[in-house]
Amino acid sequence: MSGKIDPKRALRLRRKARVRKKIAGTPQRPRVSVFRSLRHIHAQAIDDQQGVSLASASTVDKELRGKVAGCRKVEAARAVGELLAARLQAKQVAQVVFDRGGFRYGGRVAALAQGVREAGITV
Secondary structure, three states, rough: OOOOHHHHHHHHHHHHHHOOOOOOOOOOOOOEEEEEEEOOOEEEEOOOOEEEEEEEEEEEOOHHHHHHOOOOHHHHHHHHHHHHHHHHHHHHOOOOEEOOOOOOOHHHHHHHHHHHHHHOOOO
């Protein structure tokens, strides 16, 4: 196996860097970073000023693993968004800035953002 980077991944990383130039998370309004693989979706709320993750949620979390088993990936992404929002509300966070991570805003990425919104967090 050579040390080359997959061209699709390289393009996504370029888009991700372009988006990250413009947005940053604060303690009052953290950045919600999304990573989507073929099977799972992960999201974490990050305070970029201190460089710490405030909360995270994923389809591989123990709380969601049984709940999302057998359901569609878009529905699982929405459940991840709702769980992340619940964890943020426990830390008194009411607003976030959304970082799609170079992925298209549609499908599972949009469903995750919608789940965060429906749970009461302003995106």
